Amino acid sequence: MTRPDRRKAAVAALEARVGRVFTDRDLLERALTHASVGNGGTPGRDNERLEFLGDRVLNLMAAEHLCQAFPAAREGELARWLNRLVNSGACAEVARSIGLPDALRLDASASRIGARDSERVLGDACEALMAALYLDGGLEAARSFFRIGWGDLAAGLDAGPDRDPKTRLQEWAMGLGLPPPAYVVVSAEGPPHDPRFTIEARLPGLEPATGAGRSKREAEKAAAAMFLEREKIQP
Template sequence: MTNSEAPLGHCYSDAGLLKQALTHRSAGRPNNERLEFLGDALLNLLVAEFIYECFPKASEGEMTRLRAALVSGAALAQLAREFDLGEHVLLGPGELKSGGFRRDSILADTVEALIAAIYLDAGWEACRSHVRNIFAERITSAQNMGTKDPKTSLQELLQANGLPLPEYELISTSGDDHSKTFEVSCAVESLAMRDSGSGTSRRAAEQSAAVLLLEPVRNMIAMRKKDRKS
């Protein structure tokens, strides 16, 4: 990827900054760990501001749950896949061999690092503008479903259409006791749909998985209704 290309919609003037943002720690130094730290803080602030503006009647708890869903590891990894970032991440031999370019945690960290790189490359307003562009459709979807948490929204969507409730299953846990990561699958068997999410608790991982299925399930139900009418 050259500096003329635009991951997350930004053309970088500093090619070295872009390369650093795409370099995983397994590939040596300089890598994107410090950028990831800054990008995480920027994303939380900018997405919180966006939610605050878009949901003037939402409570603190509702806004907190929505922000957590939008910037969860699974949600950011999905965003990375939409931008095909995995093929551009620079990995060490071990991570490359084990398929690290597909791993949610690495993809999510790369998104955070790129957000920080945009900020350092072009300043606050450019970073804010790009974050809003990236999350606009997601915020719109959240407005359409209300400010309920993703698990509740998915459950109510299925119930309203006479379909069985989703099933959640713990796939794995990793990390030290004080910093565990949980991966959970969410399955809507009646629609043959399944996805997985990760989080720092089982509940957070379930929310991450649910948010990834909400729109696909909504679209599938709408498609079925349309087919029955035709």
């Protein structure tokens, strides 16, 4: 498969994962085009303006979800949860889970310095994709993407950060003077629209624990939970 063909397949897989085939193909291409492409060419042909809009749409989707899911929560608690859903790390993680890195258009020099795996680049592109979905399919398309991309993270908010397995494992490791756990992809199987990831949670001097899931985030949480269970670490 030639490079253009590989990217075409990656874009198709991305659309399958977010559940929408774009009517406006140019809009999708803009969302997936980094500012390095063209080096200052025609304004508006990259994803920077869409990222600006997507940030606001994402905040709306997250706030809407929080208000519906937690009707008794106070404003301060809602604000803390909102920050956990819309930060650049969460957006980059969503981007990776839907295969966005392979669909990105980047200048060759930007690719060589690792921009395709940059948290900032992926987070911005994820927000640009949110904007493109909103413009192409309205609020319902944006809501659908939020449920797909942020569903696992949003579902864990009511448990509190101290009960999230990844947070608990990291705190336990820190208490032993160990570095944060490393999460290593052991395998990625299945079709692009229905992937299955197997990930190991690793800490120095201890046996790794393995977890699986339909997204990397889900598999990491499963691996962390297995580690906690094996080491009999209490909540």
